[in-house]
Amino acid sequence: MKFEQLILSFVAVVFGLFVAGVVFFIYQSTKTVSPDNIKTISIEHPSPTPSSSVPLNIDTPNDEDVVSSKSLTISGKTDPKAVVIVTTDTVDNIVTPTTMGAFSLTITLPSSENILHISAVMPDGTETEKTLTVSYTTEDF
Protein backbone atom coordinates (compact mmCIF):
# COMPACT_ATOMS: atom_id res chain seq x y z
CA MET A 1 0.00 0.00 0.00
CA LYS A 2 2.75 2.43 0.96
CA PHE A 3 4.77 1.60 -2.15
CA GLU A 4 1.77 2.38 -4.35
CA GLN A 5 1.36 5.72 -2.57
CA LEU A 6 4.99 6.63 -3.23
CA ILE A 7 4.75 5.71 -6.91
CA LEU A 8 1.61 7.73 -7.38
CA SER A 9 3.09 10.72 -5.55
CA PHE A 10 6.18 10.60 -7.76
CA VAL A 11 4.03 10.35 -10.89
CA ALA A 12 1.96 13.31 -9.71
CA VAL A 13 5.07 15.43 -9.08
CA VAL A 14 6.51 14.57 -12.53
CA PHE A 15 3.18 15.33 -14.16
CA GLY A 16 2.94 18.65 -12.34
CA LEU A 17 6.46 19.64 -13.39
CA PHE A 18 5.73 18.66 -16.98
CA VAL A 19 2.56 20.74 -17.09
CA ALA A 20 4.39 23.71 -15.50
CA GLY A 21 7.21 23.36 -18.07
CA VAL A 22 4.76 23.27 -20.97
CA VAL A 23 2.98 26.37 -19.70
CA PHE A 24 6.33 28.21 -19.24
CA PHE A 25 7.46 27.23 -22.74
CA ILE A 26 4.20 28.44 -24.30
CA TYR A 27 4.50 31.75 -22.42
CA GLN A 28 8.09 32.34 -23.50
CA SER A 29 7.44 31.52 -27.15
CA THR A 30 4.46 33.87 -27.37
CA LYS A 31 6.16 36.74 -25.50
CA THR A 32 6.80 39.85 -27.66
CA VAL A 33 9.17 42.76 -26.93
CA SER A 34 7.99 46.22 -27.95
CA PRO A 35 10.43 48.21 -30.19
CA ASP A 36 10.71 50.91 -27.47
CA ASN A 37 12.38 48.42 -25.17
CA ILE A 38 14.93 47.34 -27.77
CA LYS A 39 18.25 49.10 -27.26
CA THR A 40 20.95 49.04 -29.89
CA ILE A 41 24.49 49.11 -28.58
CA SER A 42 27.16 50.04 -31.07
CA ILE A 43 30.84 49.90 -30.28
CA GLU A 44 32.83 52.59 -32.00
CA HIS A 45 36.36 51.77 -32.93
CA PRO A 46 38.62 54.59 -31.79
CA SER A 47 40.38 56.29 -34.69
CA PRO A 48 44.15 56.04 -34.31
CA THR A 49 45.82 59.31 -33.41
CA PRO A 50 48.70 60.32 -35.63
CA SER A 51 51.98 59.74 -33.88
CA SER A 52 54.10 62.81 -33.24
CA SER A 53 57.82 62.90 -32.67
CA VAL A 54 57.56 64.79 -29.38
CA PRO A 55 54.57 64.22 -27.10
CA LEU A 56 52.83 67.43 -26.07
CA ASN A 57 49.55 67.38 -24.17
CA ILE A 58 48.04 70.62 -22.98
CA ASP A 59 45.79 70.14 -19.94
CA THR A 60 44.88 73.82 -19.51
CA PRO A 61 43.71 75.97 -21.20
CA ASN A 62 41.54 74.47 -23.94
CA ASP A 63 41.54 75.91 -27.42
CA GLU A 64 38.94 78.71 -27.80
CA ASP A 65 38.51 79.13 -24.04
CA VAL A 66 37.09 82.42 -22.76
CA VAL A 67 38.58 83.41 -19.41
CA SER A 68 37.74 86.21 -16.98
CA SER A 69 41.25 86.69 -15.58
CA LYS A 70 44.30 88.03 -17.40
CA SER A 71 46.46 85.63 -15.43
CA LEU A 72 46.47 82.30 -17.21
CA THR A 73 48.08 79.04 -16.13
CA ILE A 74 49.32 76.79 -18.91
CA SER A 75 49.94 73.22 -17.86
CA GLY A 76 50.53 69.96 -19.59
CA LYS A 77 52.85 67.06 -20.16
CA THR A 78 55.70 66.39 -22.54
CA ASP A 79 58.98 64.51 -22.73
CA PRO A 80 61.13 65.21 -19.61
CA LYS A 81 64.08 66.04 -21.89
CA ALA A 82 62.16 68.63 -23.90
CA VAL A 83 62.16 72.41 -23.52
CA VAL A 84 58.72 74.04 -23.60
CA ILE A 85 58.43 77.43 -25.30
CA VAL A 86 55.23 79.44 -24.90
CA THR A 87 55.05 82.46 -27.18
CA THR A 88 52.44 85.20 -26.98
CA ASP A 89 52.30 88.51 -28.86
CA THR A 90 54.45 90.21 -26.24
CA VAL A 91 56.64 87.64 -24.51
CA ASP A 92 58.37 84.26 -24.80
CA ASN A 93 58.21 81.97 -21.77
CA ILE A 94 60.61 79.04 -21.67
CA VAL A 95 60.30 76.25 -19.10
CA THR A 96 61.80 72.82 -18.56
CA PRO A 97 59.45 70.05 -17.48
CA THR A 98 59.82 67.92 -14.35
CA THR A 99 61.35 64.43 -14.44
CA MET A 100 57.82 63.14 -15.07
CA GLY A 101 57.43 65.51 -18.01
CA ALA A 102 54.86 67.80 -16.37
CA PHE A 103 55.12 71.53 -16.91
CA SER A 104 53.17 74.53 -15.68
CA LEU A 105 53.64 78.27 -16.05
CA THR A 106 51.55 81.36 -15.53
CA ILE A 107 51.41 84.12 -18.10
CA THR A 108 49.57 87.42 -18.39
CA LEU A 109 47.32 87.66 -21.40
CA PRO A 110 48.36 90.73 -23.39
CA SER A 111 45.01 91.41 -25.10
CA SER A 112 41.40 90.25 -25.31
CA GLU A 113 42.06 87.78 -28.13
CA ASN A 114 45.33 85.89 -27.85
CA ILE A 115 47.11 83.24 -29.84
CA LEU A 116 49.39 81.00 -27.78
CA HIS A 117 52.14 79.11 -29.59
CA ILE A 118 53.29 76.22 -27.42
CA SER A 119 56.30 74.18 -28.60
CA ALA A 120 58.11 71.23 -27.07
CA VAL A 121 61.66 70.98 -28.46
CA MET A 122 63.89 67.95 -27.90
CA PRO A 123 67.71 68.18 -27.60
CA ASP A 124 68.00 66.78 -31.15
CA GLY A 125 65.87 69.61 -32.54
CA THR A 126 62.68 67.65 -33.19
CA GLU A 127 59.63 69.52 -32.05
CA THR A 128 55.86 69.59 -31.72
CA GLU A 129 53.90 72.81 -31.81
CA LYS A 130 50.34 73.52 -30.74
CA THR A 131 48.49 76.76 -31.29
CA LEU A 132 45.59 77.81 -29.06
CA THR A 133 43.26 80.78 -29.03
CA VAL A 134 42.41 82.11 -25.59
CA SER A 135 40.11 85.10 -25.16
CA TYR A 136 39.78 87.34 -22.16
CA THR A 137 36.70 89.27 -21.11
CA THR A 138 35.14 90.35 -17.83
CA GLU A 139 31.78 90.99 -19.48
CA ASP A 140 28.94 88.58 -18.81
CA PHE A 141 27.07 87.28 -21.81
Added chain:
Amino acid sequence: MKRITIISFLISITLLFGAGTLFAATTPTPTGSANQLEQQINNLKERIASRVAQLKLVDKRGIMGNVTDVSDTQITVTDIQGDPRIIDVDELTKFSSPDSKGSFGISDIKKGETVGIIGLYNKESRHLLARWVDVANNPIVVSGAVLSIDKDNYTFEVAMVDGKQWNIDVETPTKSNSYTKSGGTVRSGFSKLTEGQRVLIVGFVDKTDSKKIVASRITVFPDLPPNPKIALVKQEDIAPVVSTGSGKKLTPITK
Protein backbone atom coordinates in the same frame (compact mmCIF):
# COMPACT_ATOMS: atom_id res chain seq x y z
CA MET B 1 -6.77 4.07 -3.32
CA LYS B 2 -9.19 6.97 -3.31
CA ARG B 3 -7.06 8.77 -0.73
CA ILE B 4 -3.96 8.34 -2.89
CA THR B 5 -5.71 9.78 -5.93
CA ILE B 6 -6.85 12.79 -3.91
CA ILE B 7 -3.30 13.34 -2.57
CA SER B 8 -1.82 13.11 -6.09
CA PHE B 9 -4.39 15.54 -7.43
CA LEU B 10 -3.65 17.99 -4.64
CA ILE B 11 0.12 17.78 -5.30
CA SER B 12 -0.45 18.45 -9.03
CA ILE B 13 -2.65 21.44 -8.27
CA THR B 14 -0.05 22.80 -5.83
CA LEU B 15 2.70 22.49 -8.42
CA LEU B 16 0.65 24.20 -11.12
CA PHE B 17 -0.25 27.00 -8.71
CA GLY B 18 3.42 27.32 -7.76
CA ALA B 19 4.44 27.63 -11.41
CA GLY B 20 1.81 30.31 -11.92
CA THR B 21 3.12 32.24 -8.93
CA LEU B 22 6.65 31.94 -10.32
CA PHE B 23 5.48 33.49 -13.58
CA ALA B 24 3.85 36.31 -11.78
CA ALA B 25 7.06 37.01 -9.93
CA THR B 26 9.35 36.92 -12.97
CA THR B 27 7.15 38.76 -15.45
CA PRO B 28 5.07 41.31 -13.63
CA THR B 29 2.11 42.53 -15.58
CA PRO B 30 1.87 46.29 -15.31
CA THR B 31 -1.38 47.38 -13.88
CA GLY B 32 -3.11 50.57 -14.94
CA SER B 33 -1.67 52.73 -12.15
CA ALA B 34 1.84 51.28 -12.53
CA ASN B 35 1.69 52.03 -16.26
CA GLN B 36 0.71 55.61 -15.55
CA LEU B 37 3.53 56.03 -13.05
CA GLU B 38 6.03 54.62 -15.52
CA GLN B 39 4.81 57.06 -18.17
CA GLN B 40 5.18 59.95 -15.76
CA ILE B 41 8.73 58.88 -14.90
CA ASN B 42 9.58 58.63 -18.61
CA ASN B 43 8.14 62.10 -19.27
CA LEU B 44 10.17 63.53 -16.41
CA LYS B 45 13.31 61.80 -17.69
CA GLU B 46 12.74 63.24 -21.17
CA ARG B 47 12.24 66.75 -19.78
CA ILE B 48 15.41 66.53 -17.68
CA ALA B 49 17.40 65.18 -20.64
CA SER B 50 16.06 67.95 -22.89
CA ARG B 51 17.02 70.66 -20.35
CA VAL B 52 20.49 69.20 -19.85
CA ALA B 53 21.01 69.07 -23.61
CA GLN B 54 19.84 72.67 -23.91
CA LEU B 55 22.30 73.78 -21.23
CA LYS B 56 25.15 71.87 -22.84
CA LEU B 57 24.29 73.02 -26.35
CA VAL B 58 25.78 76.48 -26.01
CA ASP B 59 29.09 77.55 -24.51
CA LYS B 60 31.28 80.64 -24.49
CA ARG B 61 34.08 80.58 -27.03
CA GLY B 62 36.59 82.91 -28.58
CA ILE B 63 38.16 82.36 -31.97
CA MET B 64 40.54 84.17 -34.29
CA GLY B 65 40.64 83.88 -38.03
CA ASN B 66 40.96 85.45 -41.43
CA VAL B 67 37.77 86.76 -42.99
CA THR B 68 36.83 84.88 -46.16
CA ASP B 69 33.29 86.20 -46.62
CA VAL B 70 31.03 88.87 -45.11
CA SER B 71 27.28 89.39 -45.41
CA ASP B 72 24.79 91.49 -43.41
CA THR B 73 24.23 88.77 -40.83
CA GLN B 74 27.19 86.43 -41.16
CA ILE B 75 30.98 86.42 -41.29
CA THR B 76 32.89 83.41 -42.53
CA VAL B 77 36.44 83.04 -41.26
CA THR B 78 39.23 80.50 -41.50
CA ASP B 79 40.44 79.91 -37.95
CA ILE B 80 44.05 79.39 -36.85
CA GLN B 81 43.68 75.63 -37.26
CA GLY B 82 42.67 76.20 -40.91
CA ASP B 83 39.02 75.28 -40.45
CA PRO B 84 36.16 77.37 -41.91
CA ARG B 85 33.91 78.87 -39.23
CA ILE B 86 30.55 80.62 -39.54
CA ILE B 87 29.90 83.61 -37.31
CA ASP B 88 26.33 84.83 -36.82
CA VAL B 89 25.85 88.48 -36.10
CA ASP B 90 22.81 90.07 -34.45
CA GLU B 91 21.81 93.47 -33.05
CA LEU B 92 23.73 92.81 -29.81
CA THR B 93 27.06 92.20 -31.57
CA LYS B 94 29.64 94.93 -30.98
CA PHE B 95 32.35 95.69 -33.53
CA SER B 96 35.67 97.43 -33.02
CA SER B 97 38.88 98.11 -34.84
CA PRO B 98 42.10 99.71 -33.54
CA ASP B 99 42.24 101.90 -36.67
CA SER B 100 38.65 103.06 -36.45
CA LYS B 101 37.96 106.43 -34.87
CA GLY B 102 34.20 106.67 -35.48
CA SER B 103 31.47 104.06 -35.61
CA PHE B 104 32.48 100.64 -36.87
CA GLY B 105 30.15 97.90 -38.06
CA ILE B 106 29.95 94.70 -40.04
CA SER B 107 30.03 96.63 -43.33
CA ASP B 108 33.52 97.89 -42.40
CA ILE B 109 34.94 94.38 -42.13
CA LYS B 110 36.80 93.32 -45.24
CA LYS B 111 37.90 90.01 -46.68
CA GLY B 112 41.44 89.05 -45.70
CA GLU B 113 41.35 90.89 -42.37
CA THR B 114 42.11 89.03 -39.17
CA VAL B 115 39.34 89.19 -36.60
CA GLY B 116 38.95 88.00 -33.05
CA ILE B 117 35.44 86.96 -32.07
CA ILE B 118 33.98 86.21 -28.64
CA GLY B 119 30.49 84.75 -28.49
CA LEU B 120 28.21 81.83 -27.88
CA TYR B 121 28.99 78.65 -29.76
CA ASN B 122 26.06 76.42 -30.66
CA LYS B 123 27.26 72.82 -30.76
CA GLU B 124 24.32 71.72 -32.90
CA SER B 125 24.49 74.36 -35.63
CA ARG B 126 28.28 74.83 -35.12
CA HIS B 127 27.78 78.56 -35.51
CA LEU B 128 29.25 81.17 -33.20
CA LEU B 129 26.82 83.92 -32.26
CA ALA B 130 29.19 86.85 -31.96
CA ARG B 131 29.00 89.24 -29.05
CA TRP B 132 32.26 91.05 -29.84
CA VAL B 133 34.08 91.21 -33.14
CA ASP B 134 37.45 92.95 -33.06
CA VAL B 135 39.70 93.52 -36.03
CA ALA B 136 43.02 92.17 -34.78
CA ASN B 137 46.54 93.10 -35.76
CA ASN B 138 48.47 90.31 -34.13
CA PRO B 139 52.12 89.67 -34.98
CA ILE B 140 53.16 86.41 -36.61
CA VAL B 141 55.43 83.87 -34.97
CA VAL B 142 58.13 82.19 -37.05
CA SER B 143 60.26 79.34 -35.76
CA GLY B 144 63.11 78.08 -37.92
CA ALA B 145 66.82 78.11 -38.66
CA VAL B 146 69.06 81.01 -39.70
CA LEU B 147 69.90 80.47 -43.37
CA SER B 148 72.05 83.50 -44.13
CA ILE B 149 72.98 86.80 -42.50
CA ASP B 150 73.39 90.20 -44.15
CA LYS B 151 75.35 92.13 -41.53
CA ASP B 152 75.43 95.31 -43.60
CA ASN B 153 71.67 95.62 -43.89
CA TYR B 154 70.79 94.07 -40.54
CA THR B 155 68.70 91.37 -42.15
CA PHE B 156 68.83 87.60 -42.14
CA GLU B 157 66.98 84.76 -43.82
CA VAL B 158 65.08 82.06 -41.96
CA ALA B 159 64.04 78.64 -43.26
CA MET B 160 61.02 76.87 -41.81
CA VAL B 161 59.90 73.23 -41.63
CA ASP B 162 57.23 73.76 -44.31
CA GLY B 163 59.91 74.97 -46.74
CA LYS B 164 58.91 78.61 -46.44
CA GLN B 165 61.68 81.20 -46.17
CA TRP B 166 61.41 84.67 -44.67
CA ASN B 167 63.62 87.74 -44.80
CA ILE B 168 63.88 89.14 -41.29
CA ASP B 169 64.48 92.82 -40.85
CA VAL B 170 66.14 93.74 -37.56
CA GLU B 171 65.48 97.31 -36.51
CA THR B 172 66.51 99.44 -33.56
CA PRO B 173 63.45 98.58 -31.41
CA THR B 174 63.88 94.83 -32.10
CA LYS B 175 64.62 92.96 -28.88
CA SER B 176 67.18 90.15 -29.18
CA ASN B 177 67.48 87.40 -26.60
CA SER B 178 69.37 84.16 -26.23
CA TYR B 179 68.21 81.11 -24.26
CA THR B 180 70.37 78.35 -22.83
CA LYS B 181 69.30 75.70 -20.32
CA SER B 182 72.06 76.68 -17.90
CA GLY B 183 71.85 80.47 -18.22
CA GLY B 184 68.17 81.00 -19.00
CA THR B 185 67.13 83.96 -21.14
CA VAL B 186 69.72 86.73 -21.54
CA ARG B 187 69.95 89.80 -23.77
CA SER B 188 71.73 89.19 -27.03
CA GLY B 189 72.40 91.08 -30.25
CA PHE B 190 72.32 90.82 -34.02
CA SER B 191 76.12 90.38 -34.12
CA LYS B 192 75.85 87.12 -32.13
CA LEU B 193 73.56 85.53 -34.69
CA THR B 194 75.15 82.61 -36.57
CA GLU B 195 74.04 80.58 -39.56
CA GLY B 196 72.27 77.30 -38.79
CA GLN B 197 71.08 78.52 -35.39
CA ARG B 198 67.58 77.77 -34.11
CA VAL B 199 65.66 81.03 -33.94
CA LEU B 200 62.20 82.24 -32.94
CA ILE B 201 60.94 85.50 -34.43
CA VAL B 202 57.86 87.51 -33.56
CA GLY B 203 57.04 90.38 -35.88
CA PHE B 204 54.81 91.90 -38.52
CA VAL B 205 54.79 91.23 -42.25
CA ASP B 206 56.12 94.24 -44.17
CA LYS B 207 53.31 96.01 -46.00
CA THR B 208 55.45 96.45 -49.12
CA ASP B 209 57.15 93.04 -49.16
CA SER B 210 55.09 89.95 -48.31
CA LYS B 211 58.25 87.84 -47.80
CA LYS B 212 59.73 90.19 -45.22
CA ILE B 213 59.05 90.32 -41.49
CA VAL B 214 59.89 93.37 -39.44
CA ALA B 215 60.99 91.69 -36.20
CA SER B 216 59.65 92.86 -32.85
CA ARG B 217 61.76 90.33 -30.99
CA ILE B 218 64.19 87.55 -31.75
CA THR B 219 65.19 84.64 -29.50
CA VAL B 220 68.05 82.35 -30.44
CA PHE B 221 68.67 78.92 -28.91
CA PRO B 222 72.41 78.08 -29.07
CA ASP B 223 71.80 74.84 -27.08
CA LEU B 224 69.10 73.51 -29.36
CA PRO B 225 69.77 72.51 -32.96
CA PRO B 226 67.19 73.48 -35.58
CA ASN B 227 64.49 71.02 -36.56
CA PRO B 228 66.17 68.28 -38.67
CA LYS B 229 63.31 68.56 -41.18
CA ILE B 230 64.43 72.07 -42.17
CA ALA B 231 66.34 72.17 -45.46
CA LEU B 232 69.11 74.77 -45.08
CA VAL B 233 69.19 75.58 -48.77
CA LYS B 234 68.47 79.01 -50.19
CA GLN B 235 65.53 79.17 -52.55
CA GLU B 236 67.63 80.87 -55.25
CA ASP B 237 70.18 78.02 -54.96
CA ILE B 238 67.53 75.42 -55.78
CA ALA B 239 67.93 74.86 -59.52
CA PRO B 240 64.72 74.52 -61.49
CA VAL B 241 63.59 70.98 -62.34
CA VAL B 242 64.95 70.02 -65.75
CA SER B 243 63.04 67.77 -68.08
CA THR B 244 64.99 65.31 -70.22
CA GLY B 245 62.32 65.28 -72.86
CA SER B 246 61.60 61.61 -72.25
CA GLY B 247 59.29 62.39 -69.39
CA LYS B 248 61.91 61.87 -66.65
CA LYS B 249 62.69 64.86 -64.51
CA LEU B 250 66.17 65.51 -63.21
CA THR B 251 66.48 67.22 -59.84
CA PRO B 252 69.81 68.40 -58.41
CA ILE B 253 71.11 66.54 -55.36
CA THR B 254 70.89 68.69 -52.28
CA LYS B 255 72.18 67.95 -48.81
